[in-house]
Amino acid sequence: MSDIWLNKVNWSEEGLVPAIAQDAVTGRVLMVAWMDREALKLTWQTNEAVYWSRSRKKLWHKGEESGHYQKIKEILLDCDGDVILLKIEQLGGIACHTGRESCFYSRLESGCWKEVDPVLKSPGEIYKKEPGGK
Amino acid sequence: MSDIWLNKVNWSEEGLVPAIAQDAVTGRVLMVAWMDREALKLTWQTNEAVYWSRSRKKLWHKGEESGHYQKIKEILLDCDGDVILLKIEQLGGIACHTGRESCFYSRLESGCWKEVDPVLKSPGEIYKKEPGGK
Numbered sequence: 001m002s003d004i005w006l007n008k009v010n011w012s013e014e015g016l017v018p019a020i021a022q023d024a025v026t027g028r029v030l031m032v033a034w035m036d037r038e039a040l041k042l043t044w045q046t047n048e049a050v051y052w053s054r055s056r057k058k059l060w061h062k063g064e065e066s067g068h069y070q071k072i073k074e075i076l077l078d079c080d081g082d083v084i085l086l087k088i089e090q091l092g093g094i095a096c097h098t099g100r101e102s103c104f105y106s107r108l109e110s111g112c113w114k115e116v117d118p119v120l121k122s123p124g125e126i127y128k129k130e131p132g133g134k
Numbered sequence: 135m136s137d138i139w140l141n142k143v144n145w146s147e148e149g150l151v152p153a154i155a156q157d158a159v160t161g162r163v164l165m166v167a168w169m170d171r172e173a174l175k176l177t178w179q180t181n182e183a184v185y186w187s188r189s190r191k192k193l194w195h196k197g198e199e200s201g202h203y204q205k206i207k208e209i210l211l212d213c214d215g216d217v218i219l220l221k222i223e224q225l226g227g228i229a230c231h232t233g234r235e236s237c238f239y240s241r242l243e244s245g246c247w248k249e250v251d252p253v254l255k256s257p258g259e260i261y262k263k264e265p266g267g268k
């Protein structure tokens with residue numbers, strides 16, 4: 001099938017676009033990550049969120065280590081073509097690497113950032129390696 | 135009051151951070167724009183969204199031309215400190231310069247972007263100049 005739809009995205013100079021992941025049912029904004037052309041294409045083809053990790057400089061199939069995959073319900077593009085919005089189902093109910101539901105757990109209150117969300121599972125438990133695993 | 139909370143934001147090399155505006159009641163993601171330090175500070179102080187316009191290279195008090203101001207209900211920061219989430223009340227019910235409720239009106243369907251939202255008010259009507267106005 002034609003990939004012409006990928007050309008409608010205004011990729012940055014680095015060939016990236018930010019993608020917001022939003023819970024399709026509750027509407028909660030869970031995280032923001034980056035996609036390159038291949039990541040967006042794979043996200044669409046597989047119906048699971050695939051991002052581009054800027055720190056590791058490689059494709060990142062969200063959940064590959066944690067099991068917290070994101071099932072795609074809807075893919076939206078904004079009017080300037082430079083932001084993607086994914087409506088998703090978050091497996092495990094945890095999107096953040098800190099073990100919280102959402103990465104947006106710091107709220108500005110009286111000039112201070114307050115952490116307002118609980119850690120649902122410790123990162124050590126989420127990312128523990130299987131004995132003999134990689 | 136101390137501005138130390140502004141230092142918790144991981145500003146880009148250009149001194150900017152992306153800010154997502156989300157309807158505080160419906161949860162709909164309305165738009166994404168950029169903020170510099172001054173814009174975020176003003177947003178917090180005035181309880182109305184102020185962005186940094188990268189095209190016009192100046193502060194942009196959202197609604198200054200359209201009347202579509204955004205009243206701030208909550209300001210959140212993500213775990214990496216590099217994305218702001220604003221929960222807002224969108225005056226006029228229109229966040230997008232195209233006259234739609236949200237900038238995210240293009241949905242990927244069968245490999246094509248489909249416009250799935252109506253224009254509520256034409257841009258010509260939103261941005262018309264008063265006779266003798268500036």
